[in-house]
Amino acid sequence: MFSQFMINAWEASTIVAVVAGIVGFFTVLRGSSFAAHALPNGAFAGAAGASLIGASTILGLGVFSLLGAVGIAILGRRARRDVATALTIVVMLGLGSLFLSMSTEYAPEIYSLLFGEVLGVSSNELLPTAVIGMICIAAIIVLYRPLLLTSVVPDVAETRGIKGHWMEFAFLLVVALVTTMAVPVVGTLLIFSLLVSPAAAARSFTNRPLAAMGLSVVLALVTVWSAIALSYTSNLPIGFFVGTIGAVTYAIGRGWTVRRRLTWPAFGGASLRP
Amino acid sequence: MIPASIGSAIIEPGFFSSAPVQVALVVGAVAAVVSGVVGVFTVARGQSFAGHSLADVGTAGGSAAFLLGISPLFGFVAMNLIAAGVMELIGIRRRRGRDIATGVVLGAALGLAALFLYFDTTSTSTTGATINVLFGSIFTLPSSMVPVIVALSALAIAITLFLYRPLILSSLSPDLAAARGIPLRFVGVGFLAALALAVSLSAITIGAILSTALLIGPAATALRLTKRTGFAVAAAAVIGVGATWLGVVLAYDSYYWTPSHRGWPVSFFVVTVVFVLYLVVNLVATRRASGRRTSAPEAR
Numbered sequence: 420m421f422s423q424f425m426i427n428a429w430e431a432s433t434i435v436a437v438v439a440g441i442v443g444f445f446t447v448l449r450g451s452s453f454a455a456h457a458l459p460n461g462a463f464a465g466a467a468g469a470s471l472i473g474a475s476t477i478l479g480l481g482v483f484s485l486l487g488a489v490g491i492a493i494l495g496r497r498a499r500r501d502v503a504t505a506l507t508i509v510v511m512l513g514l515g516s517l518f519l520s521m522s523t524e525y526a527p528e529i530y531s532l533l534f535g536e537v538l539g540v541s542s543n544e545l546l547p548t549a550v551i552g553m554i555c556i557a558a559i560i561v562l563y564r565p566l567l568l569t570s571v572v573p574d575v576a577e578t579r580g581i582k583g584h585w586m587e588f589a590f591l592l593v594v595a596l597v598t599t600m601a602v603p604v605v606g607t608l609l610i611f612s613l614l615v616s617p618a619a620a621a622r623s624f625t626n627r628p629l630a631a632m633g634l635s636v637v638l639a640l641v642t643v644w645s646a647i648a649l650s651y652t653s654n655l656p657i658g659f660f661v662g663t664i665g666a667v668t669y670a671i672g673r674g675w676t677v678r679r680r681l682t683w684p685a686f687g688g689a690s691l692r693p
Numbered sequence: 694m695i696p697a698s699i700g701s702a703i704i705e706p707g708f709f710s711s712a713p714v715q716v717a718l719v720v721g722a723v724a725a726v727v728s729g730v731v732g733v734f735t736v737a738r739g740q741s742f743a744g745h746s747l748a749d750v751g752t753a754g755g756s757a758a759f760l761l762g763i764s765p766l767f768g769f770v771a772m773n774l775i776a777a778g779v780m781e782l783i784g785i786r787r788r789r790g791r792d793i794a795t796g797v798v799l800g801a802a803l804g805l806a807a808l809f810l811y812f813d814t815t816s817t818s819t820t821g822a823t824i825n826v827l828f829g830s831i832f833t834l835p836s837s838m839v840p841v842i843v844a845l846s847a848l849a850i851a852i853t854l855f856l857y858r859p860l861i862l863s864s865l866s867p868d869l870a871a872a873r874g875i876p877l878r879f880v881g882v883g884f885l886a887a888l889a890l891a892v893s894l895s896a897i898t899i900g901a902i903l904s905t906a907l908l909i910g911p912a913a914t915a916l917r918l919t920k921r922t923g924f925a926v927a928a929a930a931v932i933g934v935g936a937t938w939l940g941v942v943l944a945y946d947s948y949y950w951t952p953s954h955r956g957w958p959v960s961f962f963v964v965t966v967v968f969v970l971y972l973v974v975n976l977v978a979t980r981r982a983s984g985r986r987t988s989a990p991e992a993r
Contacts, residue, residue: 452796453742497975498913501741505909506968508745512903513964520958608807612800619793656811662804669797673783 427540428647431548431604436613436643438552440636441559442597443618444628445590448570453501454491454591455614457508459598459607461487464515466532466602471522476532477547480602484595487511492588532606537647537657540604551600558593566590567628608658613639616665623672638668716836717941717959724895725907725933727846730853731891732912732933733925734884737864743780743795743885745905747892750776750802755896756809766838766897770845773889776802781882842894849890856883861922903960907933910967917971917978936966 446455462484469479487507494503559566568576569586577583594614601610617638621631646660735744754772755765776798783794853860859880863870871877895904915928940963948956 447793450792452792453745456742456746456796456799497979499736499739499741501739502736502909502913505741505745505905506913506971509903509906509910509964510968513906513961513968516900516903516958517961520956520961608800608803611796612804615793615796616800619797656807658807659804659811662801662807665804666797666801 425538425651427542427545428537429644430545431540432537432643432647433640434545434548434552435601435605435610436639437636438555438597438600439610439613440617440639441556441632442593443614443639444621444632444635445559445566445570446594446614447618447622448567449587449590451590451594452615453504455594456611457491457504457511458484458487458591458594459602459610461508461511461515462595462598462602463532463607464511464518467515467518467522471518476603477599481595481599483511484598485592488588488591488595491591492584495587496584532602537605537609538650544604548600548604551596555593555596555600558589558596562586562589562593606658609643609661612658612661612665613643616669617642620668620672623669623676642668711945712836714941714945716839718938719839720842720897721937721941722934723843723846724891724897724904725911725937726930727849727891728895728904728907729911729915729929729931729933730850730926731887732908733915733922733929734853734860734864735888735908736912736916737861737922738884740791740888741905741909742792743777744888744892744908746780746795746799746802747773747776747889748896748904748908749799749806751893751896753802753806753809756806756813759813760809764838764841766841766845766893769893769896770890772802773893774886777885777889778882781878781885838897842897845890846894849887849894852883852887852890856880856887860884900960903964906960906964906967907937910964910971911936914967914971914974917974932967932970936963936970939963939966 443455446452462480465479465481465483465486466476467479468483469476490507490510491500491504494506498506565576565581565586566589568579569581569583573583576586597610597614601613605613618631618635620638621635624634625631642661642664646657646664649655649660650657732744735741751769751773754768754770756768757772758765758768761768780791780794780798783797859870859875862873863875863877863880867877870880892904892908895907911929911932912925914932915925918928919925940959943962943966944957944959947962
């Protein structure tokens with residue numbers, strides 16, 4: 420399990436889990452799960468397009484996830500956010516189906532982009548993953564306070580001169596970066612699960628932002644490490660384990676919340692939500 | 694004579710006599726009508742994410758059905774009804790909680806889809822299963838499925854019409870609806886069931902992922918055209934059918950004018966038509982609104 424070719428898998432998935440845990444905290448806090456699903460899934464079209472013209476996969480993913488973030492932000496000025504996101508993902512996937520029909524790429528390749536091929540990560544993919552991951556974490560550190568304010572108390576943020584729609588756009592750009600970093604190594608499904616489930620579970624256990632963020636990173640690491648170990652021993656796809664473990668973690672978190680609410684009703688209602 | 698020659702200039706020969714095209718036109722129209730009707734409420738209730746997720750969730754059912762050797766439609770319907778139930782069960786009615794509940798259900802279901810698709814590809818060696826389930830194939834639908842699809846569509850529309858008035862009220866103002874004694878939970882579950890049926894149908898016709906286009910695109914466009922729900926529902930259905938048929942025609946024709954003569958996918962054309970229409974209507978509506986504002990400033 421810890422042989423030479425598995426080392427890349429462990430390292431890549433660790434980087435992805437740390438970044439996903441941190442960014443996931445804000446994804447859950449802002450209610451941006453749809454964007455976290457739409458950008459990786461839509462950017463898949465970019466990978467298909469890149470393979471068509473012979474460009475690198477990571478470039479295609481980067482361009483398409485940035486275009487997706489811009490699309491959601493622009494459409495979102497005139498429509499509801501969920502409608503804007505839905506229209507953006509649909510257009511990107513429409514292009515994806517066109518690119519796929521034009522290419523001679525065969526299905527397993529697509530399957531690996533969608534569901535991840537973490538066991539096949541090569542060592543020269545590690546450096547870009549690590550660099551982009553660092554940029555994501557740096558961006559979250561810089562944006563930490565304004566992001567937190569616009570997510571929890573938008574009115575207060577507005578009076579302090581923080582523009583909500585610019586913070587939304589900045590956050591979408593971070594998700595686009597996470598997409599570019601994670602899709603080549605773990606696939607679209609895995610990065611989405613890692614952005615939502617650990618952070619959602621962590622919020623059930625604590626209301627303090629930094630503690631929730633730390634717990635979310637820990638849960639993401641536990642999820643991805645045990646998924647790799649189980650996938651290695653059982654020979655079943657890793658996406659299945661990440662999805663299932665994520666759902667179970669969330670269920671435990673919800674159970675904890677309900678129990679706490681029943682035991683100490685006075686504290687149960689307290690929450691980060693306005 | 695003249696209309697026929699114009700027709701043949703737009704529509705390539707053999708279009709209407711081709712059996713797959715006939716099935717595609719009928720099934721596409723049925724799915725578009727259902728998606729349009731249900732879509733207006735999906736957009737009004739802010740449940741686009743649930744609508745899109747159900748399409749993806751359905752792939753788990755679709756791939757399981759493929760494994761069992763039954764029609765993917767039944768897999769889609771069964772899986773979507775289960776997922777809709779779970780979403781409602783854990784999905785707190787607050788908008789942000791719903792977002793997370795939808796996300797977690799989607800993540801778990803996609804994990805299952807990965808598992809079933811893995812079994813599909815290893816047990817049958819037909820790697821096409823992945824693509825078939827994810828992107829759909831309107832031209833390869835057997836005509837024997839048409840009655841089933843029509844029956845399920847009728848059921849989805851019947852649920853929506855039955856819940857019509859409470860749905861409008863609970864979409865616009867949940868508090869007012871609760872004060873009037875409308876059972877919000879019952880209305881929510883009923884609507885999610887209709888949504889699950891509608892999404893399963895469009896997932897079969899233009900593919901799981903792209904069914905969102907027919908659900909959200911025409912409805913969002915219609916709601917920009919009119920604020921009255923009845924009109925919006927009718928307009929969304931008409932736009933959906935128009936976009937689907939235009940998409941089928943263009944995809945059929947594309948075989949003749951694309952360089953490699955391989956034809957471009959229906960889903961690409963449907964999505965493009967839907968999106969361009971949305972942008973045009975949005976532009977016109979915005980222009981009209983700003984024109985009104987500049988011509989009658991004292992009215993404000």
